[in-house]
Amino acid sequence: MLHQFVSHHAEFSLKSPRVVTKLSDFFPDISDILQKNSEIIWEKSKIFLRALSYPPISLPINMKKVLFTLLFLLASIATFAQQSPAKSQLPAVMLRNLEGKSVKTDTLSNAGRPLIISFFATWCKPCNRELSAISEVYEDWQRETGVRVIAVSIDEGQNTEKVRPFVASKGWDFDILLDPNSNFRRAMGVNLIPHVLVLDGQGKVVLSRSGYTEGGEEHLIEKVRELVKQ
Numbered sequence: 001m002l003h004q005f006v007s008h009h010a011e012f013s014l015k016s017p018r019v020v021t022k023l024s025d026f027f028p029d030i031s032d033i034l035q036k037n038s039e040i041i042w043e044k045s046k047i048f049l050r051a052l053s054y055p056p057i058s059l060p061i062n063m064k065k066v067l068f069t070l071l072f073l074l075a076s077i078a079t080f081a082q083q084s085p086a087k088s089q090l091p092a093v094m095l096r097n098l099e100g101k102s103v104k105t106d107t108l109s110n111a112g113r114p115l116i117i118s119f120f121a122t123w124c125k126p127c128n129r130e131l132s133a134i135s136e137v138y139e140d141w142q143r144e145t146g147v148r149v150i151a152v153s154i155d156e157g158q159n160t161e162k163v164r165p166f167v168a169s170k171g172w173d174f175d176i177l178l179d180p181n182s183n184f185r186r187a188m189g190v191n192l193i194p195h196v197l198v199l200d201g202q203g204k205v206v207l208s209r210s211g212y213t214e215g216g217e218e219h220l221i222e223k224v225r226e227l228v229k230q
Contacts, residue, residue: 088205091187095152095177098164103177105184110148112201114224118151118174119185119195122159122166127194130212134220135172141221145228150175154182154193196220200227 092106109115118134120127131151134141141147151174153163160180167176179185188197191210198207198220207223209216 090199090203090205091184093179093184093187095179095184097178098167098176105187108150109203110146110199110201113146113148114201114227115199115203116147116149116220116224117197117199118149119154119179119190119193120151121153121155121193122162123155124193126212128170129214130194130196130217131172131174132170133214133217135170135174137217137221138173141224145221145224147221147224148175150177152177152179152184154179154185156180156182198223198227200230 090105090108092104095103095105097103108117116134118127118131120131122128134149138149141149151167151172153160153176155163155178157180160178163176163178167174185193185195193210194212195208195210197205200206206227207220209219
């Protein structure tokens with residue numbers, strides 16, 4: 001039965017932010033809609049998937065497979081969007097910088113000024129678009145607000161070796177940290193990348209956002225400006 005397949009495989013499939021990020025990149029125009037309407041999409045998807053499993057719906061098997069796959073993918077994205085929001089404070093998780101030095105996440109700060117933390121991966125196209133967009137205006141942001149940006153790579157295994165040359169090729173002037181086991185990502189309740197956190201001068205998370213659309217970086221700097229004025 002299809003509904004049994006979903007029940008059996010959903011947990012495994014939904015553990016990978018890479019899968020859902022790829023889907024969001026493939027459907028950029030609807031990724032925001034999926035996240036904003038995640039609860040409705042998930043409930044309707046479950047109903048429809050169950051309906052496909054039983055008579056009296058009579059569809060060619062290939063059609064059923066296509067509909068099942070599409071609905072399951074939509075439900076996957078919606079489920080990720082429903083997950084718990086990021087924690088309000090940074091936990092104590094050990095990461096590494098590009099020089100191999102250990103960095104404890106609860107020590108990340110910006111001398112009382114706002115801090116932006118962006119979770120990314122070298123394979124994540126929307127992540128790279130967002131960080132490149134921020135890179136173009138980062139110097140202006142720093143002059144205006146003193147904000148600091150830290151980009152946290154969740155690349156795993158041998159892919160971690162690609163991060164340094166990848167960042168160099170992009171010309172990103174951010175602090176880069178490596179989270180190869182996704183311990184920090186999980187501790188912050190982050191499921192879908194790109195995911196950006198904005199912290200105030202006291203280290204409290206005041207904004208947590210997944211996904212990227214062109215111009216989305218303006219929302220980040222507006223939040224930072226609000227914090228600076230407080």
